[in-house]
Amino acid sequence: MKKILFTICFLICATAFSQILSSSIEKKTLALGETNLFIIKIVNLTGQNVSAAAKDELLPFHFEEIKDSIGVNTHSYERKIEFAVYEEGKFTIPELEFKVGDRILKTIPYEIEVVNTAKKGDQINDIMKNKEVKLETADYWQLYKWYVLAALALIALIIVTIIFIKWGRKKKSSPVVATNQTLKELDSLKKKKYIEEGNYRSFYVELIDISRKFITRQYHLPADVLLTDDLIQLMKKNNTISQENEKVVEEVFLRGDLVKFAKTFPDKETMEKDFTEIREFVKRSSKDLEFENLRKDV
Template sequence: MKIPFLPKSLLAKRILWCCAGAALLFLIYGVARILLIKPLTLKPGEPLRGRLRTESKIHHIGDPVLLTLEIESAPKVRYSMPNLNDLRLAPLEVQAHPELRREWLPHGERRLLRLQVIAWESGRFTLPGPELSYVDAHGRRRSYRVPSLNVAITSVLPVKRSKADLLKLPLKPMKGPVGLPPRYALLGWAAVLVALAALIYGVIRLVKKRTAAPGLETPQPEPRREAAHQIALRRLAALEAAQCLNAEEFRSFYGELSEIARQYIEERFEIKAMEMTSEEFLMFIAATDSLKIQHQFLLREFLRSSDLVKFAQSVPLPDEARLDLERIRQLVRETVPEPTAEAASDPVPGVA
């Protein structure tokens, strides 16, 4: 199925599909959070409501108690959460830094201030709720006091025993190390990242599968580079067929023939022939023993004729020009490298 707004580039398509998958995943995560969050308890027309609560009903001396201040508000109601100084928690002590969380719902919002407290005395205590100043949806400034909370702290010691009897009780053995509570939020984010990675991987696999469908052109392997002698013999045949000698274009004929010879020597023997004068070229060839004596003679005779035509404006006979072409062709044919096992089956054009 073709989608008209998709880009043509394969990389751009992959990026677009990954972004769409990530957006879908975050949308699912947001919907799941909304469905899992309990609805507001606000009554119709009520701007603000708050309460203090604890996670459990039974509390002992020395045990941590999770205390939560929960504030629900209607849309367009503005207020600030109280700080620790506004909360009168005595005789409870705050043990950990407070955690503030915010939940957005369709008909308002909920803010949660979580505190971990601990008590060192037993008995029943009343924690007064803080007073909040807020501005309602009509811009009127009002105040609201959170209802107080009754907390009962019990002792782990036996009841109805005198102090002398309690002092005679043996101490319990020391407990071992206690592990930290699990951090489910990190596990949730890890699950989201794993799901996102799986989605991106699936999208990339799908895109690759569709782009590799039958009917698409498969990339052709690069053609093997032509050998130096094959290039030279082909260019010599083309120069011979150009009929430059009949039109007496000797200068262009020798220019092309000289370029063919120099490029062949340069690629075949790795000599910078195109950058040398004829004299430097011949001296370098003689010093390196790259060519045999008879091949050096063919090259010397050709370069002498070529320099006369190009620089001395000499006009040779057509037969002399054809002889120079045959000299270069003979030089190429007799200096063809030995064929390797891989190229032994490939015929060399123009070489017997």
């Protein structure tokens, strides 16, 4: 009997002093551009710190955050996010991680359906009847002159582009220039001090964007339009990039995707390591191209 009472008391105390996370969504169905409210609460903090995605960066891409307010005291944490969606369809707010002390708490996922409330076939009535007006040649010129000028400018641009492609020398497309340009972009990223400030989301977004543009220029792979999984599969199939460099790209890009959707929170050491490895990958890229040229010659 004493053991049973002891067990019950232990469970009551554990429940009373453990952190409890709850979340709620105001509406599951929205009209285009209609605002919605997403609330996350954590109680029983007992003075522990709460770590989560930065302000205005908690929700995925399609959710336009309008207001992100955070209230914290020694006992509770509350985050209210007003958002809107400007595309039709079904969108998911995935599990979101909140680190309380050494514990990781997760919200439940929510599915939001966004509909267009305008009905097909709605009749639009004119306030006044249309009047017929006779136009002269000068009137037509005033109406369409900008279209004509734009068409002439477009034709001129096409001619200049053809001349440049046919006779111009693309000096900036050389591997050395692409490498140096990317190294300068990485140095600029380093100066923004995202790592020192712990702004991991902005850091990985810019790091991967720089890397994608570099892979597109240097290896002529469509890295700027492919999803991460498709890019990794293409690199392994293409064999242009060495296995060492493939491994660096795969690890950093996959971690960047997890950071983007608030599924992982990398520390400063990890961010420094990923930055250094991408920088070394850029420097080593010329060896990949030399090997590829030798293989083509053989």
